[in-house]
Amino acid sequence: MEHFARPQRDAHEGGAGAGRPGDSSDHIVFAQLMDKQATVIGAGIVGVCCALHLQREGYKVRLVEKGEPGMKASFGNSGSFGTASCVPFAMPGVLKKVPKMLFDSESPLKLRWGHVPRALPWFLRFIAAARPSRVEEIAAARNSLLVHTHAGYAPLIEGADARQWVRDDGLMMTFESEGTFHNAAYALDLRRRNGVHMDILDGNEARQMEPALSPKVIKVVSLPDVNRTIDPFRLCSALAMDFLRRGGEIVNAEVRGFEVGGEGPTKIVTDRGPIDVETVVLAAGVWSRPLAKQLGTSVPLEAERGYHVMFANQGFELRRALVSADRSVSIAHMHEGIRATGVAEFAPPDAAPDMRIADMVMRHARALVPALKGEPASKWMGPRPSHPDSKPVIGRSPRHKNVLFAFGHDHLGLTMAGITGKLVAELATGKPTTVDLTPFRPDRF
Incomplete structure (x- = not known):
């Protein structure tokens, strides 16, 4: 359960000279990238997209999910990528x-x-x-x-041939x-x-x-x-299979809590035993609430x-x-x-x-x-x-710098999963985010 497979590097990544024998500086940078590890809690469509985008940034990634990927809210939704659904559910009157x-x-x-x-x-x-x-x-x-739905999904769907x-x-x-x-x-x-x-x-x-x-x-x-999509479950499954092909790991376990050190969680506690963690992404849908609370963040x-x-x-x-x-x-x-x-x-x-x-x-x-x-x-x-303000939580934990939150997408989990994964990967690597994440802060409530 502690083993990480090494993701395969795409041939087009890394620029000219990437991976040449004798290019020691590039080899060192790549080795440093491959030392980064992330554990994503939740293998619905949001968690799977987070995992894939992190892989593309050079992370070794593990998904932890109690059941089969895509079997909860991701399984039976309407299938629409709701790019016109900017209107919140709380309206005047x-x-x-x-x-x-x-x-x-x-x-x-x-x-x-x-x-x-x-x-x-x-x-x-x-x-x-x-x-x-x-x-x-x-x-x-x-x-x-x-507006970034397509940009968030396009490389994932193409990569999975989905x-x-x-x-x-x-x-x-x-x-x-x-x-x-x-x-x-x-x-x-x-x-x-x-x-x-x-x-x-x-x-x-x-x-x-x-x-x-x-x-x-x-x-x-x-x-x-x-x-x-004509089948949300099959789409999620295709993306999860691509994640595995790229060297990812899926652990079937129920997350029950965390062991926390000075810098944040060092282990997640599951019904199958503890798992060592470095970067943690909490993307467990509605089950994120009690886990976020254990990490010091209360969300409605x-x-x-x-x-x-x-x-x-x-x-x-x-x-x-x-x-x-x-x-x-x-x-x-x-x-x-x-x-x-x-x-x-x-x-x-x-x-x-x-x-x-x-x-x-x-x-x-x-x-x-x-x-x-x-x-x-x-x-x-x-x-x-669902949150009462019709917005997901996307951002770094206010309490633990190695924890990223990505949950609460209400009716738009399928729609926003791709861009959410991209944003999580940008946060993890310290890149400027494609979208201003101020409206989605975990501590806004």
Whole structure:
């Protein structure tokens, strides 16, 4: 468990003369690079991207994950790279909407009442984040990451030969009433001011492009620049396999704590014994909260649990991803069928799923795409890691200089994973970061 395999160096790295026999200065620099070790806690899409980017900076990297890479929140998401999703979830007027939504059985917002004492402080911060000035600031911060989605992913997807899992189809946001469209005006303007390209279509124009759309849809906002993966799990698995091919190591173990010395953690404590560490990256999704607390940093991170249903053998294809503004569900054609995703359920991350919620997602999906037939082939729940200000934590631990944090990406873990990994590698090597990380500081709360 303590063994590190040496990553293979790409032939094009290092510049002219790199690796020549007799070039002693270059050999010394390369040897110093290869002495650097990093341990990434969490092998979801964010952790895997962190590991790959660190490898590209010459680190020997170990991933520590209790289960198979990509099997938690990364497994069953909608698949969209949400590059148009700069709009935060806390918006002006949310205080009036939340109580009604909590008591509406068909609402996308769910809260297990036994979880209220823990979730209440989160919701108070969430409401505070809905002030107009905060919304503008948060949208700009989110967008500062989103504009680098391609740059963060491109070398990883190319290196893993994983382009077959990505589609450049665009996305449609649907509206079933003029009232819903009117209520979205501020959010659409916020996107436009942050550089998102949008086309407004009427319902008939939209159905010419997507014949399966319900006749109830009267307006669509087309987002042609949004792309997606047809299988988030297979994409994550392909990247994890590339990490192994490049000499990385994956340890199947549950991280329970740390042994801390004068400079920071010297070991991570797992159910399989201690592991010596140098640089530590905490990218464990919603399970990052208790581990960060052990390292002296408290964060208001909650599990915002999403559900999906999969429909197989439907006999028709959706050419684009669909997002319903009225129903808060997403629908997309995936590798193994049509997937409908939705809901934000606040509950303990490991609590048993309530599949009545998945059934609600199914009903909304059929209302938006009436051609969906039969019972779902599968149902699933996964816990999104969410902060009340709709921003991830990306940065160095305030307490320990050898610890980097990368968690809390809410609905955008898939989208932001590539650039997050790039930023973590830049922090680890002391390079200037591609993005100003001030809005994502761990100590901002």
